[in-house]
Amino acid sequence: MLVLTRKLGESIRIGDDIILKVVELDSRHVKIGIEAPKNIAVNREEIYERIQKENKAASESKEQNIKNIADALRKNKKR
Amino acid sequence: MADFFSELVYSKEDIITFPHGIPGFEKNKEFVLVQIPDFVPFEWLVCVDGSKLRFAIINPLLFRPDYSPNISKEQLEELQIEKPEDVLFYVIVTIAENPLKSTANLVGPVIINKTKKIGKQIIIDDDRYTIREPIIKGD
DSSP states (O other): OOOOOOOTTOEEEETTTEEEEEEEEOSSOEEEEEEOOTTSOOOOHHHHHHHHHHHHHHHTOOHHHHHHHHHHHHHHHHO | OOOTTTTOOOOGGGOEEOTTOBTTBTTOOEEEEEOOGGGTTOEEEEEOSSSOOEEEEEOGGGTOTTOOOOOOHHHHHTTTOOSGGGEEEEEEEEOOSSGGGOEEOSSSOEEEETTTTEEEEOOOOOTTOOSSEESSOOO
8 A cells, every 4th residue: 555644735636627635634533635636426334234135134134024114114104 | 043045046238346445445336236135125245346335224224214414416427327217316324333323324325326327325415314324213
């Protein structure tokens, strides 16, 4: 991994059109400003990973189980 | 139980393209929406690239009528939405060991432009919602 040292207010440019800027610093946090083209999704890594994991779990849902919960939902509605 | 999807009939015009796939399945880009009476109110997002990938999905408003995540214009730009009627809005369902405790992912809604046939799972930055929101409340 490339590691660069930056001071508060300084930036890093990635390719032609992505800029990361250090906008705030304290002993435990760093706030980063991001400029990127609109078609580039910017997400916190841990959230992206959780969504990936959840999608994998969701893809393993069995049809029979979905049917069971569908039946339960329809019953709920009738009540 | 019969495989409902093995003989799925659809036409080319039904295919919805997810230009980036969805997180965890970035290479799977072509899906169709399937409604089967047995599964109502759930629908299926079925990948048609030969993989057996499929997701049970549901309109979140059916169990969370107040669901209104903050979605930015930029996140939607790619979907080329021109009018509200273009939009289909779903969340993906994960079945728990006890199906009645199953959850839906309210942090990653799936938005589809049904006119242009483009889809995307958006990741929202909104503390009010969780990845595992119970579909049936209580108990």
